[in-house]
Amino acid sequence: MLRRLSSRQLIVLYDESKEKMPLPQRAEWLNQRLRKQLRFAYSHAPAVKKKFDHAGVSPRAIRGIGDLERLPVTTKDDLVKLQQADPPFGGLLAVPLNSLGRIYVSPGPIYDAWGAERVTAAVRGFVRMGVPKPGDIVMVSTAYHMVPAGLFMTDALDVLGCTVVPAGIGQTELQVKILHDLKATAIFSFPSFTMTILKKAEEMGYDIKRDFNLKFTTGGGERHIQILRKVFEDKYGLLVGDGYATADIGAVAYDCGLGQGYHYDDQECIIEIVDPQTGKQVRPLEEGEIVVTLFSKVYPLVRFGTGDLASYTDEPCPCGRTAPRITRILGMIGEHVRVKGMFVHMKEVDEAFSKLPEVLKYQLVLKLDGHKDQITLNAETEPGVDRKSLSQAINQRCQEVFKLRMDTIEFLPRGTLPLEFKKVLDTRWT
Secondary structure, three states, X not given: OOOOOXXXXXXXXXXXXXXXXXXXXXXXXXXXXXHHHHHHHHHHOHHHHHHHHXXXXXXXXXXXXXXXXXXXXXXXXXXXXXXXXXXXXXXXXXXXXHHOOEEEEEOOOEEEEEOHHHHHHHHHHHHHHOOOOOOOEEEEOOOOOOOOHHHHHHHHHHHHOOEXXXXXXXXXXXXXXXXXXXXXXXXXXXXXXXHHHHHHHHHOOOOHXXXXXOOEEEOOOOOOHHHHHHHHHHHOOOEEEOEEEEOOOEEEEEOOOOOXXXXXXXXXXXXXXXXXXXXXXXXXXXXXXXEEEEOOOOOOOOOEEXXXXXXXXXXXXXXXXXXXXXXXXXEEOOOEEEEOOEEEEHHHHHHHHHOOOOOOEEEEEEEEEXXXXXXXXXXXXXXXXXXXXXXXXXXXXXXXHHOOOOOEEEEEEOOOOOOOOOOEEEOOOO
């Protein structure tokens, strides 16, 4: 367990006045910090120095956020290549490896460097929302294997002073019992799995409001929060905390509680929404890629492209915070896809099926089934293949390589899929 902060330390951690400062003051505050951060990154992260030098740009030439357009965007696929060429962190780590608190491994594979600053940022987010509070009992129902989701959240809740139940994923009946017996006040999970737990509780004869002590749940990781938020609030009376995060950059935008988009977290980063083809910043409500520059002394990513498409607004928010807001996530670009809260890279899918010669061609079809992501595999095979045995081999291999299983496997005769077809067909955004 990490050292818990005192009530005074928690109060000092969050300064709301910085989030509500007038726009001119806010812009100057950000630009000053950006200039300082870029000088640090250039001096301490060799890959950042190379990025500047190849672009023919000096850190001193970047005076403000608009000047970032002079630098190229580092895509998620670029990050994989950087780490492969210069393992483990591709020249982007600014501290000794053994000084890191945690090193996570995301599909790609990508090594994710997490220092104490990320835990502090998460705790600041809890203080900002007002929940959970020290003394709350929180069931963390996300993966604890390699990826940050479960263990990182546990670290932050430890520092905040909560009691954590590291439930992981699966075993929904047991999780219902845990919620009931321990009188847990919060579930931290992806929205779809939270809904699965609540529905299972109802199937078991429980009334959520009457029989449980739940007050709070989290969103994020899936687009389903846009669908499920009102269900959590209206049907179950839960307060919903939501934000935007990835394993590479941590949490960098948050919902102020009004459900009107994700405010840029200026304490942690600079966010740009840019044209994926040109890297130029787009105007409000135009579609572009979310690009992040971290204010990090550990892993100082500069113009990192998340692969998520979104739009933003700079219209005033009723909460009084002056940072722009990501209005909604619109889809993805690049050689990867996010499904069931996990990023999956296309080369990992190819790698998985390269060891399954019985599958002549394959296509993953991503759908929404109610509140859940569903993966259907269309697999061309020769006649007479042992479908049961092959299904087991497919799921075992996919679980090993990119940590997901198929929900449905459809076996097709040779030649069923056309010559030109998408290996991953995502129908969730239509």
